[in-house]
Amino acid sequence: MFYEAIMLTFAAELNEIRKTSNNTYLKQANLGISLCQKTLNTLKTYLQSHNFEASHQEINFFKNIKVKPMRQLIYFIEVRSCEIQIPKIGKNYQDKFLNQQLRKTNEFFKKNTEIVLYKNQDCTHFDEYYFTREHQQTLYFENSHFYLNDPEFNTYCDVLWAKIEGFYLYMDYLKERKKQVENSHINSLTDSYNKHSLEWVSSKAAAVELIYALHSSNLIKQKYGIKDVAKTFEQAFNIDLGDYYHTFSEIRSRKVNRTKLLDTLKENLIKKMDENDE
Helix, strand or coil: CCCHHHHHHHHHHHHHHHHCCCCCHHHHHHHHHHHHHHHHHHHHHHHHCCCCCCHHHHHHHHHHHCHHHHHHHHHHHHHHHHHHHCCCCCHHHHHHHHHHHHHHHHHHHHHCHHHHHHHHCCCCCCHHHHCCHHHCCCCCCCCCHHHCCCCCCCCCCHHHHHHHHHHHHHHHHHHHHHHHHHHHHHHHHHHHHHHCCCCCCCCHHHHHHHHHHHHHCCCCCCCCCHHHHHHHHHHHHCCCCCCHHHHHHHHHCCCCCCCHHHHHHHHHHHHHHHHHHC
16 A cells, blocks of 8 residues: 555654664654654645545554554653653652643543443444544544644544554553652662761771660660661661671670770770860
8 A cells, every 4th residue: 555665664763763762752752743743744645646445445544554653643742741841850749740641641541431442342333434534524523733633634533543542652651750750769869878978997897896786785776676777887888798697796706805896986085085185
């Protein structure tokens, strides 16, 4: 058919847009909208000089062929709108906005339950009414001005059909976007924490001795175990303590000076006090 070469070119260019790593969602959307509009205009131009020999060919075109660039156009328009409107800072604000977008898509599917079921169940009994131009005026569907509105290039249901597929793609994007927002928030907190962490310059054994001393002295609420204290210490001082249980066992087995760090701390503190007094 006349559209085969057009659709092959469209698929190749669409794949190129998606696989380019430096294309952000917004850049992808802008490029995608331009590609989809160009492809739809090309299909429309060819259609003006080509007639379908049978109704099943016309149905196939509007139900299975035109829907491919149309659904991508709808998807890219929604993504572009989302990327422009989403709050630039604030995880909670961003998450709230994305949830609103998910509710919007769910409301769309709920409003069009009959056509969604027709599509999901692979029905065909209304195809002649839904996907031929002969019956466009018999039934009514309110097309959005975004998605082309031309009686020679639209049927009663082809735009809605494409919008259903486009919104499925948009829902996948929203779910992925929510994950990115969550991960970005976690990474931001981690980077901020690491930026202000201290550097432990003594031995791991000294760190373990201090941890056990703090825990055994009831200076930390007893609901926190050694594991909790050790994990906090590792984060605060950017250190990996390894098997601290085994390290503590080695400290216990010392023949002399089992509290080496604590004794040193006491000596140095007294020395500092004496110096200040002088």
